[in-house]
Amino acid sequence: MGRQPCCDKVGLKKGPWTAEEDKKLINFILTNGQCCWRAVPKLAGLLRCGKSCRLRWTNYLRPDLKRGLLSEYEEKMVIDLHAQLGNRWSKIASHLPGRTDNEIKNHWNTHIKKKLKKLGIDPVTHKPLSNNTTHQNQIKPEQPPLQEQEQDHHEPEIKEAEKPEAEDQFMTPLFESMDTIMMNGFCTDEVPILEPDEILAPCAGDASTSSIATTTSSSSSSSSSSSSDSYSNNPSSKFLEDLLLSDSEWSNDNNNNNYSSMALWDDDDFISSLDMLLNDDYYDSDRKQQQQPFDASLNQYPRMIMDSSESWAYGLF
DNA sequence: AAGGGAGCCAACCGCGAGAAA
DNA sequence: ATTTCTCGCGGTTGGCTCCCT
Numbered sequence: 001m002g003r004q005p006c007c008d009k010v011g012l013k014k015g016p017w018t019a020e021e022d023k024k025l026i027n028f029i030l031t032n033g034q035c036c037w038r039a040v041p042k043l044a045g046l047l048r049c050g051k052s053c054r055l056r057w058t059n060y061l062r063p064d065l066k067r068g069l070l071s072e073y074e075e076k077m078v079i080d081l082h083a084q085l086g087n088r089w090s091k092i093a094s095h096l097p098g099r100t101d102n103e104i105k106n107h108w109n110t111h112i113k114k115k116l117k118k119l120g121i122d123p124v125t126h127k128p129l130s131n132n133t134t135h136q137n138q139i140k141p142e143q144p145p146l147q148e149q150e151q152d153h154h155e156p157e158i159k160e161a162e163k164p165e166a167e168d169q170f171m172t173p174l175f176e177s178m179d180t181i182m183m184n185g186f187c188t189d190e191v192p193i194l195e196p197d198e199i200l201a202p203c204a205g206d207a208s209t210s211s212i213a214t215t216t217s218s219s220s221s222s223s224s225s226s227s228s229d230s231y232s233n234n235p236s237s238k239f240l241e242d243l244l245l246s247d248s249e250w251s252n253d254n255n256n257n258n259y260s261s262m263a264l265w266d267d268d269d270f271i272s273s274l275d276m277l278l279n280d281d282y283y284d285s286d287r288k289q290q291q292q293p294f295d296a297s298l299n300q301y302p303r304m305i306m307d308s309s310e311s312w313a314y315g316l317f
Numbered sequence: 318a319a320g321g322g323a324g325c326c327a328a329c330c331g332c333g334a335g336a337a338a
Numbered sequence: 339a340t341t342t343c344t345c346g347c348g349g350t351t352g353g354c355t356c357c358c359t
Contacts, residue, residue, distance in 0.1 A: 038344065090347055106326055
């Protein structure tokens with residue numbers, strides 16, 4: 001009796017994904033789309049359970065993911081949404097395009113929680129810690145988050161189009177005070193805020209790349225150098241680079257290429273994907289280490305996967 | 318230079334919800 | 339109505355990297 005395990009664990013691989021596994025998974029999903037995760041490992045030739053495949057895809061390989069630190073705006077969003085929704089990370093993530101619940105959860109636990117405590121704000125209730133305590137880590141009776149009391153009646157409805165420009169409208173009174181604190185407090189200190197024109201893609205003097213980078217600024221502070229170089233050490237980032245650089249057809253094509261050819265892909269998704277690649281640390285460290293000019297072929301990757309129905313994408317693999 | 322602690326994040330685990338049989 | 343199966347969520351852990359001593 002009891003629940004059947006999601007997969008037969010015997011002989012299944014666990015732990016970090018290798019480049020080869022990533023490749024297989026991407027290839028499979030490009031070909032077949034996302035369906036029936038249980039069957040994916042078998043069909044894709046992976047010694048993983050379906051759950052692991054799904055997580056790897058949604059948290060890491062999905063092409064529409066942003067990477068790098070959350071921007072100031074995103075962080076504010078997270079705080080405010082958390083005040084309303086509590087630890088419903090997936091709901092919070094659904095309001096932050098390109099961010100995963102796992103990423104937000106991690107960011108909350110490692111950064112925001114700490115910052116709020118530092119500011120004397122209870123990260124659970126989002127209310128000031130009581131004054132009679134000088135110790136910020138004072139243990140308080142666990143209170144349900146605001147959402148427990150209110151949220152069921154009015155879950156925040158945030159329209160995509162409103163987000164970038166209308167952040168002020170989004171603020172709740174709590175958020176407004178938080179915003180003041182944050183602007184005067186930790187955010188500007190600890191999360192470097194870059195003006196769009198300060199954001200330079202780490203490439204070798206290609207003006208067009210920085211111009212593209214400036215077209216989207218919503219998450220541009222993610223270019224902060226403070227993040228670790230774990231991405232560069234991650235096998236999958238290596239894989240992506242290898243994968244793309246090794247593809248002669250695309251590489252050749254893009255060697256001469258500037259972004260003018262990419263005007264073919266003038267939709268927002270592509271631009272945001274470019275933003276992701278140009279601004280985050282995903283490839284940054286490797287490029288720094290190798291002192292390689294930024295290869296425009298890298299930018300093909302997100303688009304390729306997003307257009308999973310397009311046959312040209314398959315040629316890559 | 319080496320060791321140890323802290324920070325960070327990808328990945329795992331267990332559970333609940335909903336769909337399908 | 340009940341059982342079984344799949345997916346998704348949230349909490350937790352393991353291991354890598356960085357920093358301090």
